[in-house]
Amino acid sequence: MSTHHTTDGHIGHASGPDSDADAAMAELLELDAEVLTPYLTELTGWISDVADTVPTRIADLGSGPGTGALALADRFPGAVVTALDIAPGSLRRLRHQAAVRGVSDRVRTVEANLDEAWPLPTHGEPYDLMWAAAFLHHLRDPARTLAQARGQLRPGAVLVVTEMDFFPRFLPEDAGVGRPGLEARLHAVTNPNPPHEWSRTLTDAGFTVEARRPFDIDLTAAQAGPALNRYAEVCLAKLRFHGAGSLEADDRAALDALLDDAHPYGIAGRGDLGVRTTRTTWIARRP
Numbered sequence: 001m002s003t004h005h006t007t008d009g010h011i012g013h014a015s016g017p018d019s020d021a022d023a024a025m026a027e028l029l030e031l032d033a034e035v036l037t038p039y040l041t042e043l044t045g046w047i048s049d050v051a052d053t054v055p056t057r058i059a060d061l062g063s064g065p066g067t068g069a070l071a072l073a074d075r076f077p078g079a080v081v082t083a084l085d086i087a088p089g090s091l092r093r094l095r096h097q098a099a100v101r102g103v104s105d106r107v108r109t110v111e112a113n114l115d116e117a118w119p120l121p122t123h124g125e126p127y128d129l130m131w132a133a134a135f136l137h138h139l140r141d142p143a144r145t146l147a148q149a150r151g152q153l154r155p156g157a158v159l160v161v162t163e164m165d166f167f168p169r170f171l172p173e174d175a176g177v178g179r180p181g182l183e184a185r186l187h188a189v190t191n192p193n194p195p196h197e198w199s200r201t202l203t204d205a206g207f208t209v210e211a212r213r214p215f216d217i218d219l220t221a222a223q224a225g226p227a228l229n230r231y232a233e234v235c236l237a238k239l240r241f242h243g244a245g246s247l248e249a250d251d252r253a254a255l256d257a258l259l260d261d262a263h264p265y266g267i268a269g270r271g272d273l274g275v276r277t278t279r280t281t282w283i284a285r286r287p
């Protein structure tokens with residue numbers, strides 16, 4: 001599995017099957033999906049508009065704990081969704097969630113390294129829809145994997161690629177501790193690169209890119225719901241881990257105060273958080 005130590009445009013990933021880092025990542029992704037439900041709903045609605053037929057065979061590439069797989073299973077009640085990922089712990093979480101939601105019969109998991117040759121579709125027929133969220137940048141050779149994806153889609157079917165452009169932000173400009181602008185400085189040291197542009201790679205892999213759509217997400221605490229504080233805490237703890245060595249000492253101390261549940265300004269007890277982020281989605285069709 002690839003290892004990433006930046007948080008630019010994606011959620012980094014650590015190696016090792018069933019590692020603590022995998023479990024932490026899975027929690028973060030589940031919180032991300034819970035808080036950003038309105039975005040996921042809008043996105044799957046758009047996919048249903050651009051799909052040439054109602055999909056019955058769907059693949060979620062690099063599914064993680066399956067937030068995409070489950071959203072697609074909800075959106076397309078007649079579909080069987082195959083979730084492929086290298087991390088068995090994430091796939092276990094997905095199977096558990098699928099059981100909780102009563103969709104186990106329509107959500108299958110396949111442990112696979114998508115840097116290598118792919119397993120054939122479980123049902124033996126090409127997919128009607130593929131989804132790859134926050135995944136392509138993990139691959140050693142995304143073009144090679146995309147070419148395999150193309151080979152397993154039927155002509156006319158769509159691959160949806162969606163990426164986080166920047167890590168989400170949560171705090172007001174003045175967080176009450178330390179100097180104003182802490183979160184911006186934290187992002188500046190942990191997000192050194194611009195978001196990746198996938199259009200060319202998709203075209204080179206034989207897809208026709210039909211749309212590239214940025215989603216601006218800006219939710220209040222009320223819109224984001226009760227998981228917001230935990231989501232903010234997990235995200236900021238991750239940024240603190242990656243950015244600690246580059247931050248000024250006073251910013252590190254302020255961040256530690258924010259991550260302390262007992263601190264009066266701690267993230268856990270705040271009512272003034274929001275979530276601001278952008279995601280970009282590409283709709284790529286197999287000609």
Ligand SMILES: C[S@@+](CC[C@H](N)C(=O)[O-])C[C@H]1O[C@@H](n2cnc3c(N)ncnc32)[C@H](O)[C@@H]1O
Nearest residue numbers: 029062063064085086087113114115133134138
């Ligand atoms: C940032 S997570 C995104 C998970 C999910 N798509 C989502 O949006 O919540 C990236 C996922 O890619 C998986 N992954 C990384 N390299 C992989 C590989 N070579 N083959 C299969 N999965 C891989 C990781 O295990 C992880 O679950």
